[in-house]
Amino acid sequence: MERERKTDEVPPPHEQRECVVRVEAEHPNMQAGESMYLVQSRWWRQWQRYVSHDEYATPSSSPSMSMATSPTPSSPMGGRRVKPGPIDNTPLLESHGGLENGLENGLENGLENGRTHAEKVRLRSNLQEQYDYVIVHKSVWEALVAWYGGGPALVREVVLKGVQQVPTVEIYPLKLLVVRSSIAGRVEEVEFSSEATVGHVKTQLCKRFGLEEEEVRMWDYYHGSKYALLDQADRTLESARIMNEQKVLLEEKTNEQVEDTEEDNGDVLATSGGSTGDWLGSYSGGFKYGGFGAASEDAVIESKGQRGGLCGLSNLGNTCFMNSALQCLSHTDALVQYFSSKQYLGDINKDNPLGMGGELAKAFGALMEKLWKGGASSISPRNFKHKMARCAPQFSGYQQHDSQEFVAFLLDGLHEDLNRIKQKPYMEEKDNDCRPEEVIADEQWRYYCSRNDSIIVDNFQGQYKSTLICPVCGKHSLKFDPFMYLSLPLPSTKRVSIKVTVISTRGEAPPTKYCAQVPKQGTVDHLLGELGKLCGLKEDEALLLTEVYSGRIFKYFDDHSEALSAIKPNDILVAYRLPADKVDRAGKQYREAVIFHRKSERRKSYLSSERCEKSLFAAPLLVPLHPGSDDLDNELRHVEAAIEVALKPFVLPSEGAQHTNGAEGEMDTEETSENSARLHKSEPAYMICRTNQNGTTTEDFEVVEKSSGDVLRTIGGFFVGKPNPGIEYFALDWSNNADGKYDLELLESPRLHSSMEDALCAERDGKKPVTLQSCMECFLEEEELDKDDMWYCPKCKVHRQATKKLDLWRLPDVLVVHLKRFSFNRLWREKLDTTVDFPHDALDLSSFLNANAGKEKYIYDLYGVSNHYGSTGGGHYTAFAKLPESGKWYHFDDSRVSPVDVEEVKTQAAYLLFYQRRHSEGTEISEMEVDMLSNGV
Ligand SMILES: [Zn+2]
Missing domain, CATH: 3.30.2230.10 (DUSP-like)
Structure with a gap:
């Protein structure tokens, strides 16, 4: 060992x-x-x-009492974990x-x-x-x-990578498919780093094919058409938006070189052969029929005369995340109107440096058109996926991604592509102090809208207030931020409820079970603090947290900085209330005694003789022992007295008892002395027995009998084989007639504190589903910033662990709610399958809005749900969406579309919820708002 x-x-x-x-x-x-x-x-x-x-592994059945196999704290369940x-x-x-x-x-x-x-x-x-x-x-x-x-x-x-310059690990170099204009139909694969420059690539390719650089033009041959001339030698392939496995054309000079080029000319190569010289004619023919153009269109798979909006999207290899999100967004009424009327074409902002030059909006528009044209049972969103990959390489490839990240990216990308503001005004930030909140909020909203105006802002954007408060000087800092969706934590992701039974070592209260709500990322210190508040811990007391397993103390939580994540829901935790100065177990002079509870169980062996076995039950008691007495009798008396004190809460009033059971014993009151003496004499309620640390008596340990009087009998050598200096171990062997005198049931099932009925506790036990309401409350709850996320207090001039509070200030017409089922970082992913109870009808958020909303009602109806099935890192996405005119619900599982009942829409797979605000209420005010905005700064 x-x-x-x-x-x-x-x-x-x-x-x-x-x-x-x-x-x-x-x-x-x-x-x-x-x-x-x-x-x-x-x-x-x-x-x-x-x-x-x-x-x-949680122990499936109670382990046997055989001490040879009893667990020791250092290796909980034996060697299950393989190094x-x-x-x-x-x-x-x-x-x-x-x-x-x-x-x-x-x-x-x-x-x-x-x-x-x-x-x-x-x-x-x-x-x-x-x-x-x-x-x-x-x-x-x-x-x-x-x-x-x-x-x-x-x-x-x-x-x-990408327009948004997302830091990405380059796992593979880019594979380019090089096509030469002089050799039709042949494609060569060549690899380059995406950081290689266009000039470098051209030089290398010419070397490879034995061409003169001056005689060759290199084209971005995206989708088999001359998409863009690659003539800026110092650009990297990445910045030139060359994708993996994309074609690059080496156009070799012929007698009649055509100089002018047309960009963004989709099908030019296939149709304009005649005008560009002989070689190009034959060449384009070869490609046209060689199937190169096939991928460039969103292909309609089959036609069954489906209605618009009931068209599936085929899976292009782990693209269900995209399909699921697209189905939800494409069933957004405002977007359907906007895109199907082609109104979006007038809003395309080609020059927005944050946008994709309109590429994304056009691809989405084309897709919307196909989805709503009717006639197709499913289409393949190939073109859209390609555009997407060019704009956001993080979604390229064939890996599973997150539908939430995709929705966030798509809404943002569409917004930038369709931003009607060409020239963004700039406004100096004003001091927010001493001005009414409404004024600041309106000012910031107007400022935001003066820079951002699109169909996305019109429908999806709201505003929330974020308040930071310095814990030292009380400085408030106000900010108003726009949002496009709400990411709601599930209550259990932020806080965790931990149940702990508190046992008094001074017999002051019966064992009581508390449910402490603590930050999930917290430490044992957090738990003890919360527990102390719940049980009303006194100044001179402290709690010793332990884990109890089959009647023994299995682990001492000595390290208060230990993370609570080490505690599992099924762990049985017991905290002992000890005198404060006794809690430092490292201190030498301090001793404690662990008192096991044991019952005799008679078992008939098949050899017909009855055997008596002692089994441990309930959480042990823990009593502090005063330091110092080496005298045997004193020691025993001391242990006995300490046990008696600790047992006070369990003492039942004896029949006809008029006295309270004091520490000094039950034997000296005259009225009952006869009776109790008789009882004691016949059989004491318990025997005290010194034992080893497992609670089993071995030959080395011997019995101390608690008699009716004050004489303690010992047998044999008392101090033999002490297993652990500093901790003494005793067992209380309860006799069968203890029931009338002691409440043994209380030992095993402690009192339940009112905190055990708290909502979160119930939710965690699955007794109560988590509601969207409680997720929202959790989102808006005041919280302390993490230690590594401190806020610079402008007044104190230092970083402080401020408290942060969010409030909803302005709600959009289309509310996208993201249920944070995944906790991420790149390496540790966890998913919660908690059922969230969300209304499909009449979600009323009016009460969550700040008072500035006045009497206006914010009532929402569900129209889309993105579902995630399975665990992290993979799984499958589908969508439920409602057709606006019929109000009927459908399930979109990639290319399959089937009707569902509205009741089926609510499952534990629900991941993104799409809500549409009811228009009947509050229309006038919305219009007023629009007026105000268009006239505003
Ligand atoms: Zn401060």
Whole structure:
């Protein structure tokens, strides 16, 4: 046992986990230029299991009393967790001879210099994040290698991708499909880093094909058409928006070179062959019929005469997240009107640097048109997906993504593409002090609207107030922010309810079970603080938190900074109320006694003789022992007295009893002395027995009998075999006639404090479903900022752990509600399958609005739900959507569309909710608002 720590400073599993979680928390966002490392998923998952408390098996049946197998605190359930071997990344590699293969396919020319040898090891193609590998930070990789060894190291650089310059780990170099105008129908694959410049690529390609650079023009041959001339030599492929597996055309000079080019000319190559010289004619024909143009259209799969809005979207490989979100958005009434009337074409803002030059809006418009034209039972959103990938590479590829992230991106992208404001005014920020909130809110809203005006703002945007308060000087800071959707936490993601039985060591109160609400990210300290408030802990008292398992104290929570995540819902927690100065268990002079409760159980063995076995029950008592007495008699008397005190709450009033049972005993009152003496003499209610730390009496321990008098009898040597200096162990062997004198039931089922009936407690137990209302309350609840997210108080001039409070100020016509079922960082994902009870009809949010809303009603009806089935990292998305004119609900599962009953819409898979505000109420005020806005600044 003593030798188990000798293994080269590898921290214990939970410390490993904490270390990795900490590093990940310190680096929430990847930075361009950073190096990240790949770790094979299977190894990673084994490690996660190894270091994760979640995987503890809960004991299925009560373990036997056999002490040989009894758990000890250091190894809870034995060896269930398998320590992973060295890191093995070889399954990610193409083949065992990967080093040589890495230099094929033009890689040697395309990749930038300065990469390490190890990196040139070739990855298998089509690897997927999460499924095949996870990406870890450099320090995590280094720690894992130090602990486990193994490899090889697979380093990848973070590059900025897409219009929005999202930091992305470049797992693979870009694969370009090079087409030469002189050789029709042949496509060559060449790889380059997305950071390679256009000039570099052109030079390399010309070298490869033996062409003169001056004789060649290079085209972005997106969808088989001359999309854009690639003539800016210093642009990177990334900034030129060249996608993976995209075609690039090398146009070789012929006698009659046509100089003018037309951009954005979709089908020009296929139709204009005649005008551009002989070679192009034959060439375009070859492509046209070679199927190259087929992918450029959203293909209508089949025609069954379906009505508009009942058209499925086929899955293009893990695109159900997109299909689900698109179905919800495409059933938004305002968007249907706007796009089907082609009104959007007039709003396209080509010059907005934040937009996609209208590409996204046009692709969405085209898709909406097809979905609502009717006639098709499903279409393939291929074109839309391609455009999407060009605008937001984070959604490219064939991995599963989050429908919420997609909705957020799409709404934002559509807004920028359709922003009617061409010239954004600038306004100096004014001091918010000493002006009425309404004035500030209106001013900020107008300012926002003067810079942002689109169909998305008109319908989806609201405003909330965020207040920060300094805990020291009380400084208030007000901000009003626009929102496009509400991300509501499920109550259990923010706070957790932990049940703890508090047992008094001084016999002052019966054992009582409390339900403490604590921050999920909190520590034992948080729990003890909350518990102290609930049980009215006195100044000179402190709580000692323990975990009890089959009648024994299984774990002492000595480290108050321990994370509460270590506590599982089924753990039985007991906190002992001790004198404050006694709680420091490290202090030498302090001693405590653990008092087990034992019952005799008669068991008939089949050899016909009755055997008597003692079994532990209930949570042990804990009593403080005064330091100092080495005298045997004193010691025993002291233990007996302490037990008697601790047992006071369990004493039942004896028949005809007039006295209260004091610590000084029940034997000296004359009226009952006869009776009790008789009872005591016949059989005492309990015997005290010194025992080992498991509560089992062994030969080395002997019995101390509590008699009716004050004489304690001991047998044998009393101090033999003390297992743990500082803690004494005794057992109370309850006799069968104890029932009339002591309330033994109270030992096993403590009183329930009123906190046990709290809503969250009930919700957590599944007795009460979580309501949308309670999610909203949780979202708006005041909370303390995290220690690593402190606020700079302008008055104190230091960072403070401020309290933050959100209030809804202005609600949109279309309210998108995101239920935060996933807790993320890149490596640890958890999903909650909690059922959320949300109304499909008449959701009234009026009461959540600030008083400025006046008498206006905010009543919403559900029209769309994006569902997520399965666990994290994969799973399947579908959608429920309502047809506006019939009010009937349909299930959209990729290409399949089927009618459903409104009652079926509410499931525990619900992930995004789409609500439309009722127009009958409050129309005038909305119009007034519109007027006010259009006349405003
Ligand atoms: Zn302050």
